[in-house]
Amino acid sequence: MSEFPVVAKGEEQEHVGAKGGSAPFWHTVTAGGRRLRLRVKRDAALGGRPYLWPSVGEYPLYDDFLYHVMLEDEPRNKIFRDAIEARAPHARVLEVGCGPDLLWSLYAAECGARSVRAIESIPDSARRATELAAKKPQFDIEVLSGEATTVAVPERAGVCVAELVGSIGGAEGMAAVLDDVRERLLTPGAAVIPAVVGTLAAAVGLQELLEGEFAVDVDFSDYVAEVLACAGGPFDLRMCVGNVDRSALRSSEGLVEDLQLEEGVARFPAVRLDITRPGPVDGLLLWLTMRCTPDGPVLDSLETVTNWLPVYVPFDAPEPVEAAPGDVLALECAVRPAADGLHPEYTFTGALVRADGRRMPLSAHSPYAGGPFRASPLHRALFAEEA
Structure with missing residues (x-):
């Protein structure tokens, strides 16, 4: 890569091109x-x-900007909504990685889920999700703070929404997490959203x-x-x-x-x-x-x-x-x-x-x-x- 003249600028050293x-x-x-x-x-x-x-x-550093980017991602949101509409009614639903907005947990409840349990590993996000769930008393939504591989739920779920999807599909550890969740927290043959990554x-x-x-x-x-x-x-x-x-x-x-x-x-x-x-x-x-x-x-x-x-x-x-x-x-x-x-x-x-x-x-x-x-x-x- 070509080099540029250096101009000191506090903790930065700014390079200025030949044309300024x-x-x-x-x-x-x-x-x-x-x-x-x-x-x-x-x-x-x-x-x-x-x-x-x-x-x-892959890292626990989500902030409001990153959450906002995901909330505004309509191509992603549409295929998740369609899958939840098809599978959530009358089912016990488990969401892994719900974030502070409870997007899919709330949507599953609105679609007629029997109950929803939402797991969130980032403490501040879990706290905000708990406060949001409390404002929706018409739905049976419980937020569980902790890692999905360590928390317990009162009953197994028949549908799991796990948006632990990385830019490299499995980079966020989805395969390992779901192996554990499938064994401990889901019913045999439970539906997983997404199904294929x-x-x-x-x-x-x-x-x-x-x-x-x-x-x-x-x-x-x-x-x-x-x-x-x-x-x-x-x-x-x-x-x-x-x-x-x-x-x-x-x-x-x-x-x-x-x-x-x-x-x-x-x-x-x-x-x-x-x-x-x-x-x-x-x-x-x-x-x-x-x-x-x-x-x-x-x-x-x-x-x-x-x-x-x-x-x-x-x-x-x-x-x-x-x-x-x-x-x-x-x-x-x-x-x-x-x-x-x-x-x-x-x-x-x-x-x-x-x-x-x-x-x-x-x-x-x-x-x-x-x-x-x-x-x-x-x-x-x-x-x-x-x-």
């Missing part, structure tokens, strides 16, 4: 007792440009998409610091990419995570991604597909504007790799729990197989917390240690 326009600059953030410099810019998403956003859903992958060239300008909008910098703090210190955190669609892809797409949540089945298939457009490839783009009922409509986060942004996972290669039609990216996906035993970490290993048979080994890793810091070209561009 806005350009990336360094902003100081603190994580795990370490002061880091984060490369930021202003109005990163202006004009519909691709931009970087930290993946925050998948993650698709394709090859991309992020450096080209961002025109070589790796930086986070300065308004997002607090979220970067909070993710690093939740994780216990600096590491190569997941970064999402906004304002992209299938025109950004350089390959065919393949399913790398398949969560059949009603059945309790999780698969992580190997993929063969055929290069479809010539140019540099430096990582994978992962995005969500979801059905709230087994035969319901599919929400695809690369086709629909939704709060689930695609995630970029950089290859371990020091430089982008030139690829061309006829080349094939063959990868296996391995998933293991993070140190907390709940959140998954994803590793992709394989090779770019040239049309003439030559193989270039490639790998990529997407951790939940810990591990190397500034190991990928993206993270080396975004971060610098404070002197």
